[in-house]
Amino acid sequence: MTRMQRLNHRPTQSHQEVIILMPDDKHLSRRQLIKSAGVGAIAATLAACQPAGSGGPGYQRPYSRKPWVAPRVSMGNVIREIVGHRPYRPSGFVVKSESFDDKVVVHNYGHGGGGISLSWGSSALAVRETLGMTPGRVAVIGGGVMGLTSARLLQDAGWEATIYTRDMARHTTSNVAGGEWGPYSVHDPEVSTPEFKAQIQFAARIAHHAFTNLGGPDYGVRWTELYTLSETPPEEGGEFADLYPFRVDLQPGEHPFPAPYVRHELTMMVEPATFLRRITEDFLQAGGRFVIRNFNNKEEILALPEPVMFNCTGLGAASLFDDEELTPAKGQLVYLPPDPDVDYLTIGGGNSNLYMFSRTDTVLLGGTFKLGDYSRNPEPEETERIVSEHQRIFSGF
Numbered sequence: 291m292t293r294m295q296r297l298n299h300r301p302t303q304s305h306q307e308v309i310i311l312m313p314d315d316k317h318l319s320r321r322q323l324i325k326s327a328g329v330g331a332i333a334a335t336l337a338a339c340q341p342a343g344s345g346g347p348g349y350q351r352p353y354s355r356k357p358w359v360a361p362r363v364s365m366g367n368v369i370r371e372i373v374g375h376r377p378y379r380p381s382g383f384v385v386k387s388e389s390f391d392d393k394v395v396v397h398n399y400g401h402g403g404g405g406i407s408l409s410w411g412s413s414a415l416a417v418r419e420t421l422g423m424t425p426g427r428v429a430v431i432g433g434g435v436m437g438l439t440s441a442r443l444l445q446d447a448g449w450e451a452t453i454y455t456r457d458m459a460r461h462t463t464s465n466v467a468g469g470e471w472g473p474y475s476v477h478d479p480e481v482s483t484p485e486f487k488a489q490i491q492f493a494a495r496i497a498h499h500a501f502t503n504l505g506g507p508d509y510g511v512r513w514t515e516l517y518t519l520s521e522t523p524p525e526e527g528g529e530f531a532d533l534y535p536f537r538v539d540l541q542p543g544e545h546p547f548p549a550p551y552v553r554h555e556l557t558m559m560v561e562p563a564t565f566l567r568r569i570t571e572d573f574l575q576a577g578g579r580f581v582i583r584n585f586n587n588k589e590e591i592l593a594l595p596e597p598v599m600f601n602c603t604g605l606g607a608a609s610l611f612d613d614e615e616l617t618p619a620k621g622q623l624v625y626l627p628p629d630p631d632v633d634y635l636t637i638g639g640g641n642s643n644l645y646m647f648s649r650t651d652t653v654l655l656g657g658t659f660k661l662g663d664y665s666r667n668p669e670p671e672e673t674e675r676i677v678s679e680h681q682r683i684f685s686g687f
């Protein structure tokens with residue numbers, strides 16, 4: 291099952307029973323307490339039991355030794371709303387080379403909601419297409435995460451790379467990404483071929499390995515806890531199960547979330563702004579150069595002087611290379627101020643693909659995946675929905 295399918299499960303909040311651990315080790319549910327004591331006594335008991343800011347008495351985080359702290363989710367705390375368009379193809383991303391007279395174009399685009407996660411892996415597969423060629427001048431079209439990682443790997447292989455791009459990285463979809471390491475929402479498993487399913491496994495593993503080598507503030511990569519909330523028991527195993535350490539399935543009563551099933555695991559957070567800035571610097575230090583240019587069609591690209599070119603134009607490939615399958619999946623994100631006390635991420639828990647990612651620059655709330663929607667405006671009702679659904683998720687803390 292993909293994470294997208296997992297997210298489509300709708301947790302109910304009706305049957306959550308919060309267990310309170312008493313000093314003599316007796317378990318009392320919140321409901322039992324309410325039956326057996328007056329309201330004032332209950333309040334006093336709860337206050338005495340509950341450390342400030344904790345996820346509640348009796349809850350033990352599986353990995354961290356700190357208590358759970360809820361993000362401050364409110365409309366009054368919203369600092370920014372942004373929109374991005376995931377370059378989505380139901381059959382999956384494209385890595386292949388194509389010859390046009392004396393030019394070779396290596397395509398590397400269409401990574402849907404997992405392009406940050408897959409970047410080093412997909413780009414490694416793309417650079418593999420140059421095996422047997424003598425390294426020389428290469429043009430990389432596009433300065434998002436795919437263009438930058440392709441260009442860096444080409445440089446390492448001895449190529450002299452120029453990135454031609456309409457936008458520098460900070461103005462791309464790549465900079466909008468939430469940044470959790472998860473190669474999900476990339477393809478529709480009902481549509482994609484077994485060959486593609488093998489390819490994404492390969493790319494995911496190369497990329498995962500590369501990111502584990504870049505941990506730390508320089509590249510904005512770190513390990514963190516992820517809680518996935520679902521209505522039904524999560525599946526055993528799964529496509530990328532071995533890439534998520536410390537997996538524990540929590541039962542109702544073992545966590546403060548309003549979902550019957552909660553899976554805990556560790557994942558990597560790649561902070562897009564930091565990561566993209568750092569690999570841009572690496573590219574320049576290795577002798578790379580940028581040319582700001584908007585291409586109106588494929589012929590303008592093929593007229594470039596370089597004999598080999600990498601097409602890393604994301605959604606731009608739809609019109610540049612006539613890819614009718616490529617479609618936007620609009621995502622809207624709501625930024626709250628950063629909160630270092632919130633040291634985990636959540637996915638799921640509401641009526642859509644909700645997520646809360648705590649980063650150094652923001653506490654980010656998401657939950658929009660609108661296929662075919664090119665509109666660039668943040669929708670106020672979408673912001674209100676994302677905020678109110680997250681308020682509910684953290685109401686039991």
Ligand SMILES: Cc1cc2nc3c(=O)[nH]c(=O)nc-3n(C[C@H](O)[C@H](O)[C@H](O)COP(=O)(O)OP(=O)(O)OC[C@H]3O[C@@H](n4cnc5c(N)ncnc54)[C@H](O)[C@@H]3O)c2cc1C
Pocket residue numbers: 373374375376377398399400401402403404405406407408431432433434435436437454455456457458459462463464465466467468469470471472473583584585586602603604605606607610620621622623656
């Ligand atoms: C809301 C949201 C949340 C996401 N969350 C995550 C996440 O948590 N984890 C994850 O792994 N991924 C996530 N993604 C997906 C990820 O952002 C994309 O898969 C990835 O950014 C695609 O990278 P790219 O380099 O192919 O495309 P882009 O970043 O779009 O870069 C394309 C480049 O091509 C250039 N270009 C395009 N057309 C032309 C033209 N005609 N002429 C010249 N230049 C051109 C652009 O200027 C740009 O530089 C998310 C995306 C969104 C929108």
